Amino acid sequence: MSRRSGPCLWTSIPHSGPVPCDRFKHSCCVHRDSVYLLGGRGKSLLNDFWKYNVVRNEWTELDCNCDGAPEEVEEHSMVAYQGLLYVFGGMIDSGYSGKKTPLWLHDADKEQWLCWQEKSTYSQVVPSNRKGHSAVVFESAMYVYGGYIDIKGSSQEFWKLDFDTGTWSLQSPRHGETGPGPRHGHSAMTHTDCMYLFGGLTGLREQGDFWKWSFSTHSWTSIKSLSGPSKLVGHSAVVYKDSMLLFGGGGTQSSPRNNVWRFSFLTQSWERLAALTDSSPPCKSHHCSVGLGPSYQPLAQTAGLMGEGQPGRPRNMGARLRPFKNRCFPAEGSIEMETFCIKNQRNFAQYGGSSNGHAGKKALKETCLTFENQEAFSTEWTCEDSFDAEENMALHLPDLLLVMGGRPLGGHSGISMWQLTLGDL
Secondary structure: OOOOOOEEEEEEOOOOOOOOOOOOOOOOEEOOEEEEEEEEOOEEEEEEEEEEOOOOEEEEEEEEOOOOOOOOOOOOOEEEEEEEEEOOOOEHHHHHOOOOOOEEEOOOOOOOOHHHHHHHHOOOOOOOOOOOEEEEEEEEEEEEEOOOEEEOOEOOHHHHHHHHOOOOOOOOOOOOOOOOOOOOOOOEEOOOEEEEEEEEEEEEEEEEEEEOOOOOOOOEEEEOOOOOOOOEEEEEEEEEEEEEEOOOOOOOOOOOOOEEEEEEOOOOOEEEEEEEEOOOOOOOOOOOOHHHHOHHOOOHHHHHOOOOOOOEEOOOOOOOOOOEEEEEOHHHHHHEEEEEEEOOOOOOOOOOOOOOOOOOOOOOEEEEEEEOOEEEOOOOOOOHHHHHHHHOOOOOOOOOEEOOOOOOOOOOOOEEEEEEEEEEO
């Protein structure tokens, strides 16, 4: 039986050093212990590219002005698969976008943009540019649903990009079945062998319906419920254990909301999560939400992180490295906010930093990881420990949800960042 969730703890994350400006309609994705952020719209359209190291609470700007990099994009998508980031859609100039497939690849380890045409066999069946679509990863493919196409309006196209062959194909439900229909501004995420889609816009009409796509049977199912969120646009959805968490969004004519909804896949029911007293969640739409820690990883991805022949044991786990113990709600009833500091004199360039000069000149200083931890490492790391530790850190991060950017824009110069921690009853 699925456990009910306790109240949410919201914490604003302070900035230190260079940070991206506040924005909305951008994209984010997670690779190892870092969050990647691309483009969007602030006071104007943006084409910058950033990497946020969660462990060090540090932003690094990456090169986005080279061959192979995207132009200014908004309402695009970005997903990670085996060290590559796949960016799709969001181009502005429809006249130019019709001449190319709006797909870009970035090698996260080498920190360089790749040419998609050189990686794949050219196919004449490719999707056109669009905005406000959804993109999810299942097994070795990316699935793109809907989006707004210039002149045509909302689309119901459902595309699959096979990462192994580099080919696109249209997905069709079984004969006679209907699905969500034309849609943009919705959310989508995967759990086990299904994709779940909620809300969005059909033309100018807001939607509050909930759909499930089965990758095994190639069929859509409408999920009915007596309770749950109202019609939403510009919200976000992530997987959390055996549930889906849905945050923020709003209507086209209404202010953004700060509700957190949890849908249990076991009980097929919705639950609205309350915030702790004096813990004020932000009201946001067209933001990005990313989950870190084992509870936020889809089952297929979690299995891929484990070492061969040792079920449940991460690769290269040394005797000195232990998982964080994330206990937001201790038995005594108090919440301890502890700071985990890493001392390291190693230069960032030696640490796998960018070769473009943005971060290679700056040595690592004593930095902090602010999570709700009961305990952390008790010994100081050596240079030999640091590389293996960062490689494994992503496997042992405490469970947390980061909400980045979104409307309304903040008055401060840096991007709005909030951390959500859940307590299970």
